């Protein structure tokens with residue numbers, strides 16, 4: 001249940017499902033309240049098990065940091081639990097999301113052996129963590145076209161639509177607080 005705006009002096013009987021601040025007037029929230037301030041959500045990642053691809057992961061994270069405002073990826077401090085873990089494996093790269101902004105990236109060597117760009121792989125898999133689905137087949141200009149763009153595609157930047165999609169996902173305030 002949501003009570004957005006109370007106006008006028010009419011006595012009203014309110015049934016509130018949430019906690020009530022004892023004895024205080026219910027604040028009036030005007031209809032033209034500004035949108036929630038765009039806070040940057042910091043997500044930590046741990047590339048300690050990314051093996052030979054650790055620097056590619058750093059580069060992929062930097063690309064996302066340069067590309068969007070809503071999220072910042074930063075390496076987890078030593079001993080700090082990370083939102084995102086990157087693990088080098090044999091096989092094909094894949095990401096197992098743990099919810100928006102968290103998950104495990106399996107940085108598969110097979111794609112690199114096939115000639116795919118390590119930075120593009122890193123940025124693509126981080127794109128999954130940031131909530132983007134695969135869009136295959138697709139052109140090299142789309143990060144989420146992934147391997148379908150071919151091994152010669154070294155573009156590791158999300159395009160405008162992909163950037164906007166991530167901004168939108170993370171700019172949403174915690175569930176239910178804002179429309």
Ligand SMILES: [Zn+2]
Nearest residue numbers: 124128134146
């Ligand atoms: Zn993918």
